[in-house]
Amino acid sequence: MSNKTPVGSVLVVGGGITGMQSALDMAEAGYYVYLAEESPAIGGAMAQLDKTFPTNDCSM
Amino acid sequence: MNIELLTLSKVTSISGDSGDFTVTIKQSPRFVDMEKCIACGTCAEKCPAKTTDLFNEGLAKRKAIYVPYAQAVPLKYAIDKNRCIYFQKGKCRACEKFCPTNAIKFDDTEKDITLNVGSVILTAGFTPFNPDRFDNYQHAKFPNVVTSMEFERILSAGGPFGGHIHRLSDGKEPKKIAWLQCVGSRDLNRCDNEYCSSVCCMYAVKESIIAKEHLGPDFEPAIFFMDMRTHGKDFEKYYERAKSQGVRFIRSRVHTVTETDETGTLNLVYTTDAGERVSEDFDMVVLSVGMEPAASAIEAANTLGVELNSYKFVKTSGIAPVATSREGIYVAGAIQGPKDIPQSVVEASAAACSAGISLSAARGTLVKEKIFPDELAVQNEEPRIGVFVCNCGINIGGIADVPAIAAYAKELGHVVYTEEPLFACSQDAQDKMVEIIREQRLNRIVVAACTPRTHEPLFQETLRNAGLNAYLFEMANIRNQCTWVHSGEKEKATGKAKDLVRMAINRATLLEPIPSLSVSVNKSALVIGGGAAGMTAAISLADQGFNATIVEKSACLGGSARDVHNTWSGEDVQQFLKNLIERVSVHPRITVLTQAEVVEASGFVGNFETRVQAGEKTHSIQHGIAIVATGGQAAGTEEYLYGKHPSVTRWHDLENHPEKLAGAGSVIFIQCVGSRDEKRPYCSRICCTASVLQAIAIKEKQPDTNVFILYRDIRTFGEREILYKKAREKGVIFIRYSLEKKPVVTETTDGLEVRVFDPILQKELLIHADLVNLATAIEPSPNADIAAFYKVPVNAENFFMEAHAKLRPVDFASDGLFVCGLAHYPKSLDESIAQAMAAAGRAATVLARASILISPLVSQVNRDMCIGCGLCTEVCPFGAIIQEDADGKGFKAKNISASCKGCGLCASSCPKKAIDMLHFRDDQIIAAVCAAA
């Protein structure tokens, strides 16, 4: 890596549970995040599961 | 607010290097203006074009203008161009005509976006295996053969059938359902997926239990499997529960499914353990489909220029589990290999940690902070309440009489303004609310709408934008707890809504502004445990610029990894460990204390204080967060002559004493020694892979040595399955045994003899053995002290318990405390490293800040009334209230806001009623109660 200061932003490719968690952690740690998702909404496969959790809260 | 969502977007190119990438993105048109769309649903109602609903796995129809699902984020409609009648035939535009906010944009175009970013994290996921190509299961043809993903939608209360399970052929409730495991996994003959998909056993068990809950005691679920792989935390107990609840588990791979009659009943023919052929009818068959890399994920990986492995998953190393072949690009989740939700979430945080390390010099340079106007002092003003009764489209307005509720509210005391927005939460309604608050000089706001659990923060922000304190706000839940559940009783629903609004208004009258609370953060960490996980966590924090102290009980660093030669993917563990110890030892931000133990701890997130005894010296360490990595070890055993015969060894004893192996004609591995039994009802996860690896190594070195593995289920999950296959190819003999018929090891004149019942041959085998190696259970290191000092829970088997099994796998429920490694659950080195990095990544979200906001809804002690009895301290579950020596006045209670969760137990048990809860004061609650009748 060069000596110059890096860019303080990150691109997360994929808006499933993994991408959302990465994006939240990066944003909370002080980086600007772009979250790119192919479909019209984030949530990914987990949103499709009939899960025991109460709501589809994606903690955004 | 520092996350910018780019939906309908694909990466098209990347250039530059780590720290300074230029990425181009192609964003497809949505044809709906996101700013204007209020998701009222009118467009979809009017849209004449129906198409397959992919979110519901094709089991339902949706319109050409749609939101994928009701809770979608962003909750904005989109037009499916390929299905839209206007786009296809040039006529219609019904949505445009009916949209109340003019949000439809038929002239929307594709956009090219160029981004400048320091790192990229690739999390593009998996796709469920499509079984249509298998003619023996006839998924495409038989309506009652469904995939597991389709079955999830069938089970879902929000799914196409409202959670009512029925056969697709005739709508009848099924009495018998069969799950077929390993469809598109562990199969080289009919597809190329020779790996195990890791998650299917567990989800099949879950689906069978939930189906049983739905369908009642007469329902007969059956799961056809090869090896039951319930290797995750608390999974084995769930498997046992399923057995006790009547789920039938049949060890057999079903070859063909046929339809027996015109109603769609299905017939399976299978062979039992004993070799008997059985023909059985089922009402439905669920194919437990595996995971494959999604085509779009492969495309994204190729565009980003990262290497893939032979199964087209992103290639990583066992000692750098989230690093791709390209510096500055990290990977997490199922695009790297089949895995479950917790492991994906762990990797997500680990990838964030990695990206955080490479960008730490630029931390905080591009983030924005929201600035609110100064708060108006309204405390001493007469209450002026504004009431907003939301229609929520038709969700509320379609059932309750919203104008009547608003009119009723207007007559109540202190109410000076009412309104009936269509969607109170829409951006324009929010903007308008700010204006109205200012214009009407409102100082208390009541919103009658959905639930405060999801929407209170949104409205509180709106209040703050208008210069009001966030706690001058109250919600009346007239949707979730009223119109949605009383839709058949419109008048009663209106009456109840009026009551709820009256209660909210009464309470709002007494609300008071509550100043925000924050605590400063000590930007250093304490890591308890100096094994691979602890050291990785410390390095990962130090490389992000935070100081870390490692507390190690023993005299040297390395922990249980010191016994391990190779990772399952082949990396040299000792070399890795050597490098890690060296880096830890010389890192200027890391302090290592060996032969050291925590003896006392106090404090809360941002401000912990821990006393560590290191030899003669006691250190007092101030730290903002703590990571618990106390590790685990292989348990001892009294079974199988262990400790009584020199040729009976366990785990890595064999590898570490190669002289024993030389000349051995026969080596037997016994699995599950002390795991998956009554005492330890969990699977130790890594033993199958470890024994298979050792067996391969022996066969490679001494092909003539007979190697046997006696097992209960081989749990070489994920790509570890390839090792299992390789072992069989090399001639390792696998013999299954059951808990009821354990093998017996006896001493003979020339070594050992093992007797085991082979269920395939249906007879007992007698095998001579020169060496017997036992895969004993992995148990956590003694951790009762740590659990008590930091008040963190352990499960029944003494593994530390995370805040949430799926969504928060490295956090403890208490803020600022994290867990990783074997202390959490048995796991392989790559998984430990990922979890350690994840802990460091999660810790960075605390340490990166100068101070953290905490909920100000805490208890308040009236010191004049307090008699210092200490009852509150006794009842507080969080240690958040202490007795303090007040000068000359004896002891008085004191609230520690950072630890207080606002439960109010202290207030309701104070004998002098000297404690009250902010925002939930006695008089505020009583005000609501009085207005209820």
Added chain:
Amino acid sequence: MEQVEPKIVAFLCNWCAYAGADLAGVSRLQHPSNMRTVRVMCSGRVDPLFIVQALKSGCDGVLVAG
């Protein structure tokens, strides 16, 4: 006994019962409309005095759910 539509005050814990009641809404599980919910942060917050107060105010019953 006269047929009445009683009013019942329900003290619901924000994290458990209140969330359960919300979910009942999401799932559209219909039930009688006699409950009047008071949200509290924990069922431990419910002082017995609140219950007496509810009865004094003329409510016909009280439910405390955590």
Added chain:
Amino acid sequence: MTQKLLKLSGIGESRLHLAWLSSAEAQRFVDISTAVIDNVKSQGKFDPELFSLELAAAEETLKAETLRWMVGKELKLLARGDVYGRKWEKVRFEAILDEVLEREYHKHLIRQTIIAGFTSVRAISQRNGLELRRISYLLADMEKTNMIEFKGHTECVPVFGAL
């Protein structure tokens, strides 16, 4: 405890229902609330006027230190023992708690009855239904703790006033 108090006061313990459920148990919530509603319905309308004395007495009882203190100490007494290091049996603790609850409630009921204008032992008994002996016994106790005072005789009948 509040249920016991409601029983003592004749309001009926089943005016108060307690339940535990998790956030995911929507169906259970519906089942519980339906059952509670049916149960309360079967009891009919509650008229606070009829029970004004009883409610006021219950409120005073719950406000007073004695019971709040005992309830708060329960866990400690059962789990860790009292100041003498003796662990209490749950049954014993509950028996004592019941006794104290009843006594305190009766005292407050008497006091409320006096406030309502029933000042002689006989009048008090007629109004709230407590036994004469119980009232006399408790009145002596109440006088000591400054809950009431002895105001003298009216036509040879002792008269009390609330403090």
